[in-house]
Amino acid sequence: DQQVKQNSPSLSVQEGRISILNCDYTNSMFDYFLWYKKYPAEGPTFLISISSIKDKNEDGRFTVFLNKSAKHLSLHIVPSQPGDSAVYFCAASSLLSGTYKYIFGTGTRLKVLA
Amino acid sequence: DTAVSQTPKYLVTQMGNDKSIKCEQNLGHDTMYWYKQDSKKFLKIMFSYNNKELIINETVPNRFSPKSPDKAHLNLHINSLELGDSAVYFCASSPGWGENYGYTFGSGTRLTVV
Incomplete structure (x- = not known):
């Protein structure tokens, strides 16, 4: 049972969009x-995080939005650059469970076209 | 200096062999992890150690045995390798247990069992 889902395996976006x-x-x-x-051929690198007490967190070109009622989060990259082409994983954890382990989605491959 | 380093990067071996993957972190982190990325890119936690103590032991075959000689090292030993063990294995570390910091991942070890 996959608790964290990234339903789009791939995404292509024009540079600047x-x-x-x-x-x-x-x-x-x-x-x-x-x-x-x-x-x-590299390990995942941490990009940005958000706690459930917030609905938005911004860091430079990256913004994460959290909609708790819909159990949905999204990562916005503006403007997109060719160097952003990579696989993006979201991960979730629960402080209340006490285990602090992260459950990962399967990833979305982003391709930014020059 | 690489923060979390895994060796080897690639490992090709025959069924039934015993192999080890080593992981070292120079970040001074207290907690280390092993993740397995399967063919569908799903990252699943296998083990976690905090200050050399095992704190997460997910349901993995007992052919997999982690060893943490000190908090900077977490090795993974696999006995009697099977075809289904072929995957990329990621080591990771975090500053502490129970703290929601982003993890730092190693670059992965691609294990191929033939």
């Missing part, structure tokens, strides 16, 4: 969410 990557989760106990970026 907005990239929107989506992530859905089923466990209402999740209260902390992260996005990771992964280049080929």
Whole structure:
């Protein structure tokens, strides 16, 4: 049972436009969410996070939005750059469960076209 | 200096062999993890150690045995390798247990069992 889902395996966006990557989760106990970026042959690198007490967190070109009622989060990249081409993973965790382990989605491959 | 380093990067071995993957972090983190990325790119936690103590042990075959000689190292030993063990294995670390920091991942070890 996949508790964190990224239903779009791939996404292509023109350089300079907005990239929107989506992530859905089923466990209402999740209260902390992260996005990771992964280049080929490298490990995932932490990008941005959001706590469930917020609905938006911004860091430069990257903004994460959280809609708790819909159990949905999204990562917006504006403007998109060719160097953003990578696989993006969302991950969720629950402080209340006490385990602090992250459940990852399967990833979305973003391709930014020059 | 690489923050989280895994060796080897690639490992091709025959069924039935025993192999080890090593992981070292120089970040001074207290907590280390092993994740398995399957063929569908799903990242699943296998083990977690905090200050050399095992705190997460997900349902994995007991052919997999982690060893943490000190908090900077977390090795993964696999006995009697099977075809289904072929995957990319990621080591990761975080500053502490129970803290929602983003993880730092190693670049992965691609294990191929033939």
